[in-house]
Structure formats: C-alpha cells, structure tokens
Amino acid sequence: MITRSLVNIVALVIFISELICGARYWVTIGAMAAGVAAFYAPRQIFCLFLAALPIFGNRPGSDQTFSLLLVSLGLHLGVSASRRRASGRDDSGSEARRIPCLLFLCSFYLLVSLGSLCGLPLKRLLLESWAAVPAVRDLSAISWQLHSILVSTEELLWYSPLSVLWTALSLSLAIMFYHYARASSAWTLRFCQAVLSGLLLSLAAGLLDYYGLIDLRFLRGLDPVVNPGEVQFRLQSFFGHSGWFAEYLTLTIPFVLVCLLLPYTFLSRAAIMLLILLAGEFVLLLTFQRGGWLSYPLTLFVVWSAIYVIRKHELGESDVFKVFKSSLLKILISMPLTVVASLALIVLFKKLSIIPGNTGFDTYVDRFADIAKTSDRTQFMRAGYLLGKIQPLLGNGSESFAYQYRRHFRAPGAIYHGEIELPLHGSAHNVYLQTFSGKGVIGLITLLALLLLTIREGIRTSLSPLAVSMPARVSGAIGASFACAFLIYGNVQEIFYVQPLQFLFFFAIALTASQSAAPFYPDRTVRHAAMLLLATALVMQLWMKPEIASDPAETYGCYGDYETAQRPVWCKPRARIRLPVHIVDGKPRAAFRFRMGESEFPPDGVTFQVYERGKLVAEQAVSANREYELTIDLNAGHANRDVLLDIRTASYFIPARDTKRRSRDMRILSYQLNP
Structure with missing residues (x-):
C-alpha cells in the first residue's frame, strides 16, 4: 500500500x-x-x-x-x-x-x-540539482528540469x-x-x-x-x-x-x-x-x-x-x-x-x-x-566486480554501472584509472x-x-x-x-x-x-529480521564509506570539466569552478573569459557575480551573446595555488523551450566558459 x-x-x-x-x-x-x-x-x-x-x-x-x-x-x-x-x-x-x-x-x-x-x-547530486534551479517562481524551468531527469541516460x-x-x-x-x-x-x-x-x-x-x-x-x-x-x-x-x-x-x-x-x-x-x-x-x-x-x-x-x-x-x-x-x-x-x-x-x-x-x-x-x-564479456564483468568491491554491502547505487565506470575508471586520479578500457559501458553485460x-x-x-x-x-x-x-x-x-x-x-x-x-x-x-x-x-x-538486516547493512555502509555520500563536490554546475576542456563549456546559473592563480605585479590574480547565452534579459539588466568563500570579489553587468573577460584580485594567501570561485547569475535559457530552432537540449544553460 x-x-x-x-x-x-x-x-x-x-x-x-x-x-x-x-x-x-x-x-x-x-x-x-x-x-x-x-x-x-x-x-x-x-x-x-x-x-x-x-x-x-x-x-x-x-x-x-x-x-x-x-x-x-x-x-x-x-x-x-x-x-x-x-x-x-x-x-x-x-x-x-x-x-x-x-x-x-x-x-x-x-x-x-x-x-x-x-x-x-548524494551531496553532488543535490548541488547539481540546486545549481540548475534558477528560481522557484519559474515553474516551467523546473518542469523542464524534471523532464530532463525522466529521460536520463x-x-x-x-x-x-x-x-x-x-x-x-x-x-x-x-x-x-x-x-x-x-x-x-x-x-x-x-x-x-x-x-x-x-x-x-x-x-x-x-x-x-x-x-x-x-x-x-x-x-x-x-x-x-x-x-x-x-x-x-x-x-x-x-x-x-x-x-x-x-x-x-x-x-x-x-x-x-x-x-x-x-x-x-x-x-x-x-x-x-x-x-x-x-x-x-x-x-x-x-x-x-x-x-x-x-x-x-x-x-x-x-x-x-x-x-x-x-x-x-x-x-x-x-x-x-x-x-x-x-x-x-x-x-x-x-x-x-x-x-x-x-x-x-x-x-x-x-x-x-x-x-x-x-x-x-x-x-x-x-x-x-x-x-x-568469453573475452568479449570478461572485461565488462571484471569492471562490475571491481565496482562492487568499493561498497560491497548495498552497492554504488541502483543501475549505476555506467556512471560509476566513468567515475572510477575514466576520471583522473580515480581508484581504477586506466585499468579497464570499455568502449561501450552502458551496462556490465x-x-x-x-x-x-x-x-x-x-x-x-x-x-x-x-x-x-x-x-x-x-x-x-x-x-x-x-x-x-x-x-x-x-x-x-x-x-x-x-x-x-x-x-x-x-x-x-x-x-x-x-x-x-x-x-x-x-x-x-x-x-x-x-x-x-x-x-x-x-x-x-x-x-x-529482513528489515533489521537491511538497516544494519545501511548503517555499516555509511560508516565504512561516509565520504562517498558526502562527496564534497568541490566543483559543480558545469556540463563538462572546465579544467581539461578544449572548447567552451556550458554552465548553469549557479556553478563553482577551479581556476589557476597567477602572480601579476606581485599580486595573485585569477582570470577567465565567458560568453552569455541566448537568454531574454529583463529591462533592468542582469549581473554576473563571482564569490570566493561567500565574499563578492567581482561583478559584471552582462547582456546576451556577448563575450567578457574577468580579472579577479585575490588575497596574498592564494599565491601559487588554485582557487575555487562561486558564480551566480539570473540569466538562463532552455534550448528546447526558448530557441526558435528545433532542439532536444533540455538543459538549463546560462553562459559558456572559454578555456
């Protein structure tokens, strides 16, 4: 019931x-x-x-x-x-x-x-979802986001x-x-x-x-x-x-x-x-x-x-x-x-x-x-076994083989990086x-x-x-x-x-x-007894691998990895990116270029805001289809290391909803970061 x-x-x-x-x-x-x-x-x-x-x-x-x-x-x-x-x-x-x-x-x-x-x-899941919700009042955008979840691959x-x-x-x-x-x-x-x-x-x-x-x-x-x-x-x-x-x-x-x-x-x-x-x-x-x-x-x-x-x-x-x-x-x-x-x-x-x-x-x-x-199946099966070993009690998430394969075999620094190369990895076969x-x-x-x-x-x-x-x-x-x-x-x-x-x-x-x-x-x-077994397994899994569910997700909000991208990367209205710090005239600075998307801007305009640890460090008035470059002065403590920056803007559009040409792209897009 x-x-x-x-x-x-x-x-x-x-x-x-x-x-x-x-x-x-x-x-x-x-x-x-x-x-x-x-x-x-x-x-x-x-x-x-x-x-x-x-x-x-x-x-x-x-x-x-x-x-x-x-x-x-x-x-x-x-x-x-x-x-x-x-x-x-x-x-x-x-x-x-x-x-x-x-x-x-x-x-x-x-x-x-x-x-x-x-x-x-789970923390990454929540942050990525939060980054894509531009405003609670825009029910249409929220419904498009739900639709994109329902057609997830x-x-x-x-x-x-x-x-x-x-x-x-x-x-x-x-x-x-x-x-x-x-x-x-x-x-x-x-x-x-x-x-x-x-x-x-x-x-x-x-x-x-x-x-x-x-x-x-x-x-x-x-x-x-x-x-x-x-x-x-x-x-x-x-x-x-x-x-x-x-x-x-x-x-x-x-x-x-x-x-x-x-x-x-x-x-x-x-x-x-x-x-x-x-x-x-x-x-x-x-x-x-x-x-x-x-x-x-x-x-x-x-x-x-x-x-x-x-x-x-x-x-x-x-x-x-x-x-x-x-x-x-x-x-x-x-x-x-x-x-x-x-x-x-x-x-x-x-x-x-x-x-x-x-x-x-x-x-x-x-x-x-x-x-x-069996050689054409063995590698898939071995990948499934290695993934299961990470969290053997309740696994890595229902039907998550394809996602976890990319995460643990393809991502730089992953636990099994480069160990098994599968050209098609939709399932373990x-x-x-x-x-x-x-x-x-x-x-x-x-x-x-x-x-x-x-x-x-x-x-x-x-x-x-x-x-x-x-x-x-x-x-x-x-x-x-x-x-x-x-x-x-x-x-x-x-x-x-x-x-x-x-x-x-x-x-x-x-x-x-x-x-x-x-x-x-x-x-x-x-x-x-069955419920007790399941509850015990859940507690043990969270106790043994607490860092997995609470993955800090240092960067989020972009469709792709900006740090390794060779072309512009689309981002959501909210995002966190990592930028290298350069010393210019003895001062640490970070810079990046971006282009706004095809959004319809309100009469009073829209600002592009950059925060570091909750503090506003840069702000730029923006308009559609224009490219900008931001240079951010940082504190001396950032010398010779990277910096995490939070980006906020109210400008966004959904290609499937807002563009005149027919599109199947249901993502909420805001701006492009240019490498």
Whole structure:
C-alpha cells in the first residue's frame, strides 16, 4: 500500500510537470487517457499494456522508454483508483492484505534498491540539482528540469534514482496483478494470452520489417554497429537492438504454454504451439544473439514436457510426475527435431535469397562457435566486480554501472584509472555483476533467491500431486521456465536495462505466486529480521564509506570539466569552478573569459557575480551573446595555488523551450566558459 501510494504521488507530480513544460504533450494526454480507461476497465487495459510492451523496447532516455514511463504511470493511477473504489470486494480481509514470500522478496529487493542510493555522491547530486534551479517562481524551468531527469541516460547520476522509480512502478503493478489473478483464474489466462499476443506482434512486425514490407525506423533506428549502411542484418523488431529483442523473445516464449488451455482438439493446440516455437526460433536465429540460442533449448524442454504431460493427463493419467518421467525420452528426442526444423528453414530461405545480406549459413555456425569465447564479456564483468568491491554491502547505487565506470575508471586520479578500457559501458553485460556493482551482495543474493524460489514454486505447482487445476499447473510451468531463461540469459546481458523486461520479470513472479499450490506467507518475525538486516547493512555502509555520500563536490554546475576542456563549456546559473592563480605585479590574480547565452534579459539588466568563500570579489553587468573577460584580485594567501570561485547569475535559457530552432537540449544553460 505504501509503495502504491508513493508511486501515485510521483505519477501526479510527473503528469502536472509534463503538462506545464509540454515537451511530450500528446504522449502525456494519451497516457492520462489510458489511466482513465484503466479506472473503468482495469483488467482489459492491463491486458493491452502487456501486449503492447515490446513497442517500447529501447534504451534509457529514448522516446519509447519515456512513453512507456508515462503510460505505465497512467495505468498505475487508473488501476489503483479502480481498486480503491472496489476496496470492499477486492482488498478487505487479511487474506488480500497478505503477500506471499515471493512478493515479499520483491518488496525487499525494492528496499535494497532504495538503500543502495546511499552509495551515490548524494551531496553532488543535490548541488547539481540546486545549481540548475534558477528560481522557484519559474515553474516551467523546473518542469523542464524534471523532464530532463525522466529521460536520463545510464551515464548520468540521476539515472540511478530513476531506476528505483522503475522498479517501484513495476512491482506495484505486479502486486495489483497478483490480486486480480488470485481472484479469477480466467483473467490469469487472459493476462498470459496478452503477453503471448505481444510476442506474436513483435515476431510479425519484426519479420515484416526485416523483409522490407514495413519500416519501423520511424519508431527506432537500426543499431549501426551490427547493421552498417542502414541494412538490417540482425533482426530488431520494435527494439533498439537485436540483443534486447532476443531477450524479450526468450523470456516470453514460455507463455506459448497457454495454448494448451485453448478449447480445441489436442492436435490443433500442439500444432499452434509448434508453429509459434518454430517462428520464435527462426527469428531468434536472425537476431544472431548467442545468449538466446543458449536459453531457448530450456524453453523447448519445458514446452515439450507440457505437451506430453497434458496429453496423458487428458487421457486419464492423474500422477503428473510419473507421466513426466515416462515421457522423458520422447521429450529429449523432440527437442532437437524442433531445432533442426528451424535450421532447415534458414538453409532454405538462404538458398531462395529470402534472407537479406550476402552471408551464408557458415555465418551462423561461426556465431554459434563464438559461444565458447568469453573475452568479449570478461572485461565488462571484471569492471562490475571491481565496482562492487568499493561498497560491497548495498552497492554504488541502483543501475549505476555506467556512471560509476566513468567515475572510477575514466576520471583522473580515480581508484581504477586506466585499468579497464570499455568502449561501450552502458551496462556490465551481466545482470548479476550489474546487480552486485549497483545493489551490492545483498541485492545480488535477493535477486538469486527470487529466481530460485520462482523456479521451485513453479515446478512444485506444475508437478503437484494435489488437486491443482490445469491453469495453475500451466502458470507454474510458465513461471519456472521464465526464471530459468532469466537465470541463463542473465550471464551475458543486463536484463533490467530495457524496461519492458523489468515489467515482465515482476509479472512472471506475481503469476507464479498467484497460482502457487501451497504459498508461504512470511510472518512478522521474518519481516522484522529482513528489515533489521537491511538497516544494519545501511548503517555499516555509511560508516565504512561516509565520504562517498558526502562527496564534497568541490566543483559543480558545469556540463563538462572546465579544467581539461578544449572548447567552451556550458554552465548553469549557479556553478563553482577551479581556476589557476597567477602572480601579476606581485599580486595573485585569477582570470577567465565567458560568453552569455541566448537568454531574454529583463529591462533592468542582469549581473554576473563571482564569490570566493561567500565574499563578492567581482561583478559584471552582462547582456546576451556577448563575450567578457574577468580579472579577479585575490588575497596574498592564494599565491601559487588554485582557487575555487562561486558564480551566480539570473540569466538562463532552455534550448528546447526558448530557441526558435528545433532542439532536444533540455538543459538549463546560462553562459559558456572559454578555456
């Protein structure tokens, strides 16, 4: 309830802010409309949301990701209001208020993510934010600043707190889904069918785009690294990268099991499932993603197991586990046949020149042989491990790998400066080391416990000797297969980098928990012990590394390092810079040049003020688009050393808001410092 309320408050603030700044006005209106629709038809809109998830599959900071944030916030507001209206039916009683162990672990994971933020340089975060707020009365500028935070990329400091919001939002929606699923098995199946519909949509759109029948570049660009010359060599579908699509495909293909519950003959259901599996594997081969190739056979094993078990169950066999053991040989024979059929399609389409590109089948063989090569991932994993060692308990901040890599490997004088050179460092390319570097060993253990417990609960439900319904058995198999695929694929990719996958992660856990044959509800002692553990870890981390959260941030307020810059550096209305001191005529002096930006100045003008230790040492009346030079006389004690100067000015502008030319720059800019 607390998480739901906090997310709703944040959602309202974000919607008000977006309406003020108008950066994505129609997307905001559409998301609010989705929220209204969710109020009147929460389950139906939930289904549409699950089916539409692949449309939003792109990197942090992209238009697709921001649109997903607004839509999911609108959905959260609408579903929350709908459940509150029906609280007499849905939330009354202790049963509805309790959550099973799986969802309790999810909540603990969220708290660990929140606690990990103490590993960030919090003082720097506050100073940089304060430096960019020109005036409280300018609500438009403040709303633009909030918008810029919401579209933060992974290299920025604000991305870590934003990732916690994503986790809270995903978990809160999953808990509401859990209550819907517990109340109605029919809606549970519809939710699973919605996920399968999203998979089929992405497969169809991906193939149509791959063969040039449609063009999805209006939604996302082609990854230039693996698709040179704007020719799609690796299939991407709606996603910004073929790897992210392969992750989505691998994690959602277990939902094909819901086809076993369709009201058709067994042969018809089996044929539908096999067609989807063949299409999925064919597309997966075209993505050229080794992690997907490794994970997919496990899904084939689960699907073939379900086919044989369900068939014998319908023929009167009641002992599910006995049926599974007797069908094991058939399962092991059927698995490679499915793979061979997909490879045969590749060979046939290559001979018919249906697959774009000049590469032959040997390309796939070579790519598969690369599975044994780990050197291209080892350096990323090692960097994640070294970052995690800095603050091993709760990590350096949720999903902060990219920011912390620049801070600890790239910055001059950093603890690991020059030790590992990563050309692309958006993530650790390993969900476990990404989690260790950001959320510490406690976050990593919690994530592994979630996966292993989901597998255990799913298998126990699907093979239970108790009188468990067939929809519950299928749901258990889906959850276990999803967690196994995650467990394998996570070794080569950071799953939570693309937000639709995080929604699916918590959805699969909630699905497994809702259909568990014998759910375990943690008692008060367990809950209190977990909170005590987290509080102890938080105190220990702050005690061991107090200098990290209270980083003095000697310089701040500029977009870039002025001391090492080779070109002009933009700064905010408030900034602190470091300047060298020169002795001129026996007196210490500091000097710098600056140019004011395109601000609209008030009639009475604007001054550019320079302070040293709170004392005004220089002042200059300024106007737009003019260059100035300031020379500052210092006290004798500054001889032969640097000086820190605070700069204040009321002049600022936001290119995306204030310039006539179209700009995506949402920063608050004031002046340029010239080296």
